[in-house]
Amino acid sequence: MSDIILHIIVAVVLFGFIAMFALFAVYAERKIAGFVQDRLGPMETGKYGLLQTIADILKLLQKELINPSATDKILFIVAPVIIFGAVFLGYTVLPWGPDFIPASTYTGLYFIMAVVSIDAIGILMAGWGSNNKYSLLGSIRAIAQMVSYEIPVGLSLIAAVMITQTLNLNEIALQQGILSATPIKFLGVWEVTDIGGILAWNIFQAPHLLVVYIIFFVATLAECNRAPFDIPEAESELIGGFHTEYGGIRFAFIFLAEYAMMFLVAMLGAVIFIGGWNTPLPNIGVLRLADWTTGIAWGIFWTLAKTLTLVGIQMWIRWTLPRFRADQLMSLCWKIMIPIAFACLAISGLWRILVMN
Amino acid sequence: MEVFLFYAFAILAISSALLVVSLKNTARALFLFFITLFSMAGLFLFALADFVAITQIMVYVGGVLILMIFAFMLSNKELLKDLQQISGSLFSFPSWQSLTLALAFFGVMVLGIREWNSMELPQWMLNNIQSGDVIAPTDNNIQQLGIKFIDTIRTAFCR
Structure with a gap:
């Protein structure tokens, strides 16, 4: 019985964290947008506008739930729940610290790939259920984009998994620091198992993973439908795409799912490529920096620091680059990213057999 | 708890599958098919086949x-x-082929379960249980799946 209560507590804590993160990420996004566009951003509500997003969510919560008369009622109501639920499921297998993970399964990474693809069904459901041409166009664009970009994401993850030899995200993180049971070699030549830190991260264990990581980052940006890949939403053409008809708490859930997805892919990238909960500080002689900064509390700190930095980069990109055209989006995926990902896959295999044995 | 979850998934799978074939609204039926597939995935988990x-x-x-x-x-x-007009009612004449197939398959399943209950475990199962060669x-x-794919299943096809 206590097991079940623990599972419920973990889920509630994660949900609370995602909700808080979304609130302050929206605030950060507005401030970053203000900085990039040389204005102040929200300044009125609270000190420096800190309470702005809390005021916004209060407004959304007390809005009336409107069902437009021509919608498919069931699909329209269920869609936001499925969109958020798909992303929320992904958090079950992400590690926060050494052995500090909601569910340590041997199929963790594969599980995330699978549940994120459910997201596409939810978006299609929202677009179809809204019975609105803009929504349907937006959701068809979203599906075309998400299904195409799942291929470079999958290939880049396979390239990384060929190096790590496990799908368990906790073990993947474990293999990139001083707690590793297997020897770690910096660039395949210099043994750094005791030194740890930034030198032991996957992108330095096998340097081609740096290219793979860039592919992963760009492709996941497209998977979360974020600018510059936000043609499914495209405010100026589709007035919001698949969530045109949504209002109140349902819209809040779709919005929450977008920010949860941003955090999920940023954290996944952090765990697989740049060490997850491992410290970036190496042991230097008697200065045991890596030993001092490893542990559950430090692990959570480093995970959050890395992930929030990556989320910040996502926002920076959003407000810097203009939106891609649909054909440019597809040619970037099929003509550039997939061939490079395939080449990296081959290099991964050779690296594992010839260098890391 | 596990028994409860198993039956929940099983009921969900069967009832949603029945609804998929009987719903008039094709769009809703297709989206409901998602629930069937999802609860089937849940049932695979109970067979310790998380990869499947x-x-x-x-x-x-x-996809x-x-x-x-x-x-x-x-x-x-x-x-x-x-x-949609053809598949108006569940037991209409044009669906007699599918009805026959479904009944035949049901008969095979009932027969299988009866046979299973009436006999002892097969020898290879007993051997494996005795030597501890079972999946936890x-x-x-x-x-294990990867090794089996490279090792046993490949040789099974190559012979």
């Missing part, structure tokens, strides 16, 4: 179901209307 369960979601939900919905959206409205929920199934 996740592949089920990945392939069917991420096949989206293709089906797109095929539905792009198909002719008049054609769909004809189809905490085992690394993926590694």
